[in-house]
Amino acid sequence: MGQDSIYKQRGVKDLILDEAKNYQETVEIFLKTAELYNFKLIETPIFEKEILFKRPLGDDSDIVTKEMYTFEDKGGDKITLRPEGTAPVVRSVIENRLYEKLPLKLCYFGPMFRYERPQKGRYRQFHQFGAEIFSEKSPFQDVEGILMAHDFIKSLSINPESFKLHINSLGNEDDRKRYTSLLKQYFSDYFDELSEISRLRFHKNPLRILDSKEPEDIKLIENVPSILDTMCQESKDYFAAVISMLEQNGINYEIDKCLVRGLDYYTETIFEFKSTELGSQSTFLAGGRYDNLVKLLGGPELSGFGWAAGYERVALISKIEGKKNKLIAVISDSAKDAFNAAKFLREEGFCAEVFIGESFKNLLKKSLKISPDFAVFIGENERKTNTVQLKNLTTKEQIETKLEEIKNNT
């Protein structure tokens, strides 16, 4: 595929036919769930200033250093296609002073962009559903956020056996810093035994050694001190409160002391929903609390809690069945009759398609391509008596009736 090809860029996907329908239905389910939890929809621009993402995600995070679509626009501004949804939401909250009325619960969905190697459940343009809660910092909000995520997953008819909530805490900012240096101390004794990649992480982001998949690391990680033991009492109590409320609500969870998140801004509770039906991209919904993000971006002292789900991954495991209108093929030798009937049926809420011509056999045959539920025949005889032939294409039963009566016969 050369540069002169008009075909799509690498790592992107056309959402067509059933896939487009599935996306639309997932959106509806998401919005419905969010509404029940009193979230308000927010739609932020697809592109923002580069600095908006650079600052919170960390200058040397992978997302910033190699995955962002950043370019200069005609005015010379550094523009970035959003790689995630939280920073733009926070930006909007600050810019529009939405924090004056708390709690503030916002949800969003739409495309995100990351320049990564495409893989199963991973694209360069992908879609996320996200929810953010801004309020007084409280374990209630964490639980509320996780419950909503859980309801969303349930509504998507994802097999309950196939996914699980993994949860951990990073403590507050001081805990996190303290634990990071503790980890460094611990691993420095075994530095030579670490995998090559983890030796790099040792310097860049020691926390990430914890979710390494290298066998030599896994051995060492087993005996690593847990942050849950080393963080301050306040954070311990906070996490305990979250856990006990999850239990009260019957949420199946697993405390995972090695769970860390890639994004720099998380503090306290972090969680991931993982599926066994996905390959190595097993996390399909994840999030946590961020105490300092709002302030970092120039807003007031305000803690937030949020999560995001990746549509492309969710689509691989969800089994939603969209409701659809009954489809009727209107078959007639008269265009006038066909359009009139179709118009009437559409007003009644049916999905109607017309097939006009001489041969009823050919028309019926043609109509079967769109898999209609019913066929309505209007020919010379029906015209005289002002009736129609209504055929159920599943049962093959056919009755003579009137247009007005079709509603009662389908």
Add this chain to the structure above:
RNA sequence: GCGAAUGUAGCUCAGCAGGUUAGAGCGCCAGAUUGUGGUCCUGGAUGUCGUCGGUUCGAUUCCGAUCGUUCGCCCCA
């Protein structure tokens, strides 16, 4: 960015240890019937064998590069 597999008709795939016109199934189109079924029947179309280059008398087949896809790593939803 690293590693591996793969690319033949709209789809799923066969084939060629290098040799005239490259195949199957499904799908598609047309016909038959002419006021009712996808089956059945008859006929038909379709490919620069991903792209570029090399080896060769000759390449879809071998080699290299490149692009795409898939799977893992990294990273992340």
